[in-house]
Amino acid sequence: MLLRMATRNLTRRPIQSLLASGAVAAGMTVCIWMTNFQDGSWISMLDDAMRASAGHVVVQADGYQESKESDLMLEGTDALAKELQALEPDGVVLRRMFIEGLLASPDNTVGIAVNAVEPDLEKGVNQISDKLVEGEWMTPGKRHVVIGKRLAEKLDVTVKNKVVLTLAADGEITGLPFRVSGIFETGNVRTDSFFALAPLDIVQQLLPERSEPATQVALQLEAVKAPSDLIERATAAVGGEGREVLTWQEALPEAVAAAKLDKSFTMFIWAVLAVIVSVGILNLLLMSLFQRTREMGVMMAVGMRPKDVLRLVVLEGAMLGLAGCIVGWSAGQLLTIPMVTTGIDLAQMQDAAPVSNVAIDTVIKSRFIWAKDFGWFAWFFVLTVLGALWPAVRAGRLSPVEALRHS
Amino acid sequence: MSIVSVQSAARYYDDGPVRVEALKGVDLRIEAGEFAALMGPSGSGKTTLLNLIGGLDTPTKGNVSVDGQDIGTMDRGARSDLRRDRIGFIFQSYNLVPVLTAQENTEFVMMLQGVPPKERAQRAKETLASVGLAGMEHRRPSELSGGQQQRVAVARAIATRPAVVLADEPTANLDSETKADLIALMRRLNEDQGVTFLFSTHDPEVIAAARRVIRLKDGQIASDETRA
């Protein structure tokens, strides 16, 4: 009967009930949608960045992560790559060399960062290969470079023109002529102005003192998440001997930190929103209690215990909250569906790339973040019940004599 | 043993620096099967006395006991249970829970007592019929006249077979015909089922129906007559 009374009490003031419940629903919709959007886009962005400049497991020369010294390179990377591949036969193992150098044309010379990569493998994981505005991707074994559009303008070169790449390495200055095979435009000014890609096997020829040198050897898997024991297996297999074996989170700490900060800041905003919403429930129940003082007095006079009165009011709040939560949660998920399938294209997003010299997909898609979404449900529901608690306690404290005098 | 026993009961209200002596030492006994009226001018302490007997309030001095249980020594919860199990209440108006039907209002106290749903539904139906409301079980208070609402209140009060039904000016908001019907109903329940009634009133017609008339004046009993 308590349940029936609560339901009927709520339908007695349908507009107010709808408003309070609707506020919960609206708040919940926003939280669910934004969480799916923000966390979803971060997952994609971090995944892009991870694939373009690291891997699920990254092996580097010991100390490189800390110092970013380009001299710190691995050697004998063919064997190392085979060992990593053996851990995950379906994975992709990529070798990369991160170095600085000078790129010269007849007109100009520019200091740049160079990623020397394995062209065929890199094409599959690096979004820059999709951002070519002229020419083609590099061919292994050819002296090709792929450069940014602004860099091409600065050097006043175009596709098929020759440029000279000079490195200062191992105490010597060495240089080789390359041909510009393609020009990309990511939209990120730094990447487009000071960044080039070249085939690893050619760049290795500039470092004749070292055997098969590379800055990192990375193992990437199809899935977003690697199995949790992968890092241990990799450390056991290829660790030691002056190498560091890192997870991608360790290899890209700034990116991970940026994502965390961004997410926790907005989480905080939405959590506050939920509190505001629950104050709406509190307000509604307080008002309705004031109007119902006399009948509460009658109910208590004829023997209803204070704790049952409290229960009735909490039940009313909980029902309002639950209805709002269910509607809002469902609405949030439904509105997420087009964001998961189609997404939206934010061309300026490039500047949001969490790691430098990485192109990310500018079509942002949401993902269903079930764990957090259920967390939101619980948080809103708990808050609405808490919002009902104060009015409920007040109702329970009513003295029947006083309440009966109220009309 | 008397159902209600009031001994030198006083109730003072401290209204800031002013002390209002609403009841100043009242002695009263009500026996099973009585049909007693409490009368007196406005402010004489009728409601205050009924609240004490009903366990809604506790005396400042003296003792009030119902069924031999001293109300002054009970805590809130115990008084709440005493009201639920031993006392029926009828108030002047707005007695009913507006969102519940006549049937549900009548079942309400039985629900609080934990009477199984089937049994209480049956008892509520019978009780409503005995107050002349057969066929109106599913109406809400807003769909009933004032007199019918008071009958539902009577039904709720007697459905639990309390030791005493306390009615504070039950007819004050009714027109004279409905008023006469309600008094006749209460009288009939008293005679046929032995329900004990103690009610307050200003109304000479209602007083005329009573077998015992207790007059209050300035918080004291001025007279107490039982008619043959």
Ligand SMILES: Nc1ncnc2c1ncn2[C@@H]1O[C@H](COP(=O)(O)OP(=O)(O)OP(=O)(O)O)[C@@H](O)[C@H]1O
């Ligand atoms: N809560 C209270 N605080 C202060 N004074 C009160 C309170 N309740 C009642 N009184 C005072 O106690 C006195 C008795 O009041 P009571 O309500 O018992 O009278 P009554 O006989 O029922 O009057 P009426 O016929 O108007 O209902 C009055 O003077 C009233 O003002």
Ligand SMILES: [Mg+2]
């Ligand atoms: Mg009164």
